[in-house]
Amino acid sequence: MPKVVVLPGDGIGPEVTAAAVEVLREVAPDVTLEEQAIGGGAYDAHGDPLPQRTRDAVQDADAVLLGTVGGAQGSPWNALPRHLRPESGLLALRKALGCYANLRPVRVQPGLEHLSPLKAELARGVDILIVRELLGGLYFDGDRRIEGSVAYNTMRYTTAEVERVAKVAFWAAEQRKGRVTSVDKANVLEVSELWRRDVQALRDREYRSIHLNHEYVDSVAMLIVSQPSRYDVIVTENLFGDILSDLAAVIPGSLGLMPSASLGDGPGLFEPIHGSAPDIAGQGVANPAAAIMSAAMLLRHGLKRSDAANQVDRAVALALREQPTRDLGGKADTKAFTHAVLSAMGSP
Amino acid sequence: MPKVVVLPGDGIGPEVTAAAVEVLREVAPDVTLEEQAIGGGAYDAHGDPLPQRTRDAVQDADAVLLGTVGGAQGSPWNALPRHLRPESGLLALRKALGCYANLRPVRVQPGLEHLSPLKAELARGVDILIVRELLGGLYFDGDRRIEGSVAYNTMRYTTAEVERVAKVAFWAAEQRKGRVTSVDKANVLEVSELWRRDVQALRDREYRSIHLNHEYVDSVAMLIVSQPSRYDVIVTENLFGDILSDLAAVIPGSLGLMPSASLGDGPGLFEPIHGSAPDIAGQGVANPAAAIMSAAMLLRHGLKRSDAANQVDRAVALALREQPTRDLGGKADTKAFTHAVLSAMGSP
Numbered sequence: 185m186p187k188v189v190v191l192p193g194d195g196i197g198p199e200v201t202a203a204a205v206e207v208l209r210e211v212a213p214d215v216t217l218e219e220q221a222i223g224g225g226a227y228d229a230h231g232d233p234l235p236q237r238t239r240d241a242v243q244d245a246d247a248v249l250l251g252t253v254g255g256a257q258g259s260p261w262n263a264l265p266r267h268l269r270p271e272s273g274l275l276a277l278r279k280a281l282g283c284y285a286n287l288r289p290v291r292v293q294p295g296l297e298h299l300s301p302l303k304a305e306l307a308r309g310v311d312i313l314i315v316r317e318l319l320g321g322l323y324f325d326g327d328r329r330i331e332g333s334v335a336y337n338t339m340r341y342t343t344a345e346v347e348r349v350a351k352v353a354f355w356a357a358e359q360r361k362g363r364v365t366s367v368d369k370a371n372v373l374e375v376s377e378l379w380r381r382d383v384q385a386l387r388d389r390e391y392r393s394i395h396l397n398h399e400y401v402d403s404v405a406m407l408i409v410s411q412p413s414r415y416d417v418i419v420t421e422n423l424f425g426d427i428l429s430d431l432a433a434v435i436p437g438s439l440g441l442m443p444s445a446s447l448g449d450g451p452g453l454f455e456p457i458h459g460s461a462p463d464i465a466g467q468g469v470a471n472p473a474a475a476i477m478s479a480a481m482l483l484r485h486g487l488k489r490s491d492a493a494n495q496v497d498r499a500v501a502l503a504l505r506e507q508p509t510r511d512l513g514g515k516a517d518t519k520a521f522t523h524a525v526l527s528a529m530g531s532p
Numbered sequence: 533m534p535k536v537v538v539l540p541g542d543g544i545g546p547e548v549t550a551a552a553v554e555v556l557r558e559v560a561p562d563v564t565l566e567e568q569a570i571g572g573g574a575y576d577a578h579g580d581p582l583p584q585r586t587r588d589a590v591q592d593a594d595a596v597l598l599g600t601v602g603g604a605q606g607s608p609w610n611a612l613p614r615h616l617r618p619e620s621g622l623l624a625l626r627k628a629l630g631c632y633a634n635l636r637p638v639r640v641q642p643g644l645e646h647l648s649p650l651k652a653e654l655a656r657g658v659d660i661l662i663v664r665e666l667l668g669g670l671y672f673d674g675d676r677r678i679e680g681s682v683a684y685n686t687m688r689y690t691t692a693e694v695e696r697v698a699k700v701a702f703w704a705a706e707q708r709k710g711r712v713t714s715v716d717k718a719n720v721l722e723v724s725e726l727w728r729r730d731v732q733a734l735r736d737r738e739y740r741s742i743h744l745n746h747e748y749v750d751s752v753a754m755l756i757v758s759q760p761s762r763y764d765v766i767v768t769e770n771l772f773g774d775i776l777s778d779l780a781a782v783i784p785g786s787l788g789l790m791p792s793a794s795l796g797d798g799p800g801l802f803e804p805i806h807g808s809a810p811d812i813a814g815q816g817v818a819n820p821a822a823a824i825m826s827a828a829m830l831l832r833h834g835l836k837r838s839d840a841a842n843q844v845d846r847a848v849a850l851a852l853r854e855q856p857t858r859d860l861g862g863k864a865d866t867k868a869f870t871h872a873v874l875s876a877m878g879s880p
């Protein structure tokens with residue numbers, strides 16, 4: 185029996201995760217669910233944003249479903265030493281699981297173009313998959329410090345790190361339109377020069393059917409907004425991916441619609457990309473669509489159950505049209521939306 | 533007599549710079565103009581993208597007017613060793629002039645909202661000034677290398693570097709709405725922690741009338757698109773500024789409308805933010821508005837001639853409405869647009 189570890193986290197995390205769990209129980213009743221702590225709440229309870237008990241539990245899971253971590257701007261959590269802050273729990277979890285490839289699909293659902301900040305004719309049909317490297321670059325390197333009035337971080341990549349994430353992008357493009365855009369700043373950074381060289385070499389060696397091009401990160405930031413339809417799969421390093429994937433996520437009009445999957449050699453990690461939204465936490469109004477869609481990605485990539493995943497995705501699309509939540513200009517609260525998804529799954 | 537060094541550069545640089553020079557001659561006939569080489573063309577002619585002769589000329593200039601540098605994707609310039617590429621000429625120039633603060637105004641001209649990729653109601657009234665740190669961070673630090681299959685770059689900032697650019701942002705905000713957003717990734721990077729601490733301390737010490745807040749770069753990438761009107765002045769480090777200023781530049785609908793000023797302790801550097809557009813170079817169709825607006829910034833910040841600067845800005849706004857260029861959906865070529873600006877200046 186597959187085991188899924190559920191980490192509700194902080195803010196609206198518990199509410200949206202509860203909705204996703206309801207859906208999971210419905211389509212995959214044989215799956216064992218085990219809840220554990222992460223983030224600020226875990227620090228408060230156990231003095232550690234990623235307690236040992238959570239580390240142990242995820243190690244033998246088949247997949248991990250995560251809510252959100254972090255507090256409001258003025259939260260005392262933000263004044264803790266860096267390694268004790270909620271975000272450090274998330275970074276440590278990604279590292280512990282070896283999740284090096286973060287997949288963020290950005291799709292404008294037909295009929296929901298009006299939600300986009302872009303003109304409808306630009307938003308229509310947008311379907312991008314951003315593959316973000318998740319364990320390298322400026323995020324994790326050891327050489328990082330503040331020494332009085334000077335601070336350093338190191339951006340570092342190896343060929344092995346570049347190749348393993350590029351493989352995920354090429355593999356994904358094979359199931360899509362076969363086009364990959366690799367994003368770097370090779371006109372300025374040596375790390376980008378290595379990145380570009382290695383991605384191109386891998387394509388030339390093993391993925392000749394893929395159409396690969398290279399673009400600069402500043403240019404992509406513009407083109408994602410002004411011509412989003414030109415992209416199929418985008419692959420890039422950790423920090424560029426952080427910025428570009430959040431940027432692309434505004435195109436569908438609500439962060440509440442954006443799931444993600446982080447894959448590696450062990451169990452995958454599935455989470456909505458929105459934050460913990462402390463301002464609306466506990467009110468039962470958060471949009472759980474992204475969490476439920478993350479559960480669908482968990483079914484697809486974590487448990488290899490595509491049929492169940494498709495069933496959930498279809499139900500979410502229907503529910504979004506019939507019971508939109510407040511962030512989408514509708515009236516449904518978390519419960520009502522979840523109920524709409526569950527009943528859409530019941531219908532043939 | 534003030535001296536302005538003109539560096540036309542590559543691609544459409546010479547065409548748009550020629551237009552800006554015509555305008556400068558008209559409003560500031562006493563200024564001495566001296567042309568020098570930079571970029572790929574300078575490499576071809578002198579073996580160096582920033583030849584010694586150019587270095588000497590800019591040192592005793594009052595201001596520098598730059599066109600654009602760089603070749604097309606497949607250009608042989610891009611295969612040169614890094615320090616000989618066209619972009620290195622630009623980076624070396626910024627460094628030689630000590631231009632640490634790059635000012636990029638992003639303004640949607642009334643009546644031109646329809647050009648924006650954003651919905652008109654979001655684009656209307658947008659008026660952001662991005663202040664990008666231009667000499668630090670990943671761009672210039674010595675510790676950068678490729679060693680076989682691993683590459684490094686270093687992001688480094690000192691308190692002195694943070695403070696001098698933050699001062700420019702606070703000073704600019706004092707002439708505007710008095711609000712500064714400092715952008716970092718302090719939840720992950722030590723460098724951002726220093727940045728945030730130093731910007732806040734400077735505000736608390738010397739700029740108490742300024743309203744300062746701090747936001748994460750990924751979040752700003754979203755909010756610049758979904759709620760652009762929330763920003764007045766944005767200040768950030770070099771690479772974040774590169775990405776965010778290009779991103780914000782799409783809001784007005786054409787890069788052809790975006791000037792920039794780079795200020796420091798010596799002569800300032802004034803340049804359009806668009807690239808060298810090799811695909812349309814030499815055809816006489818490039819939009820020179822950004823180059824002409826950069827000349828206006830040169831008059832204002834470089835020569836302290838605000839009246840002349842305002843006169844040019846007003847003429848450009850008028851010409852944009854009466855003789856729009858092709859990138860704006862109009863018909864005017866470079867000459868016709870420049871002529872429209874010149875005659876708008878003649879009219880009272």
Ligand SMILES: CC(C)[C@H](C(=O)O)[C@@H](O)C(=O)O
Nearest residue numbers: 271274275426457719720750
């Ligand atoms: C919370 C933060 C550390 C994290 C990141 O930058 O990776 C977040 O922005 C994300 O994208 O998941």
Ligand SMILES: CC(C)[C@H](C(=O)O)[C@@H](O)C(=O)O
Nearest residue numbers: 371372402619622623774805
């Ligand atoms: C050409 C490149 C080196 C430059 C930069 O990144 O600074 C450009 O993108 C810019 O923003 O002026």
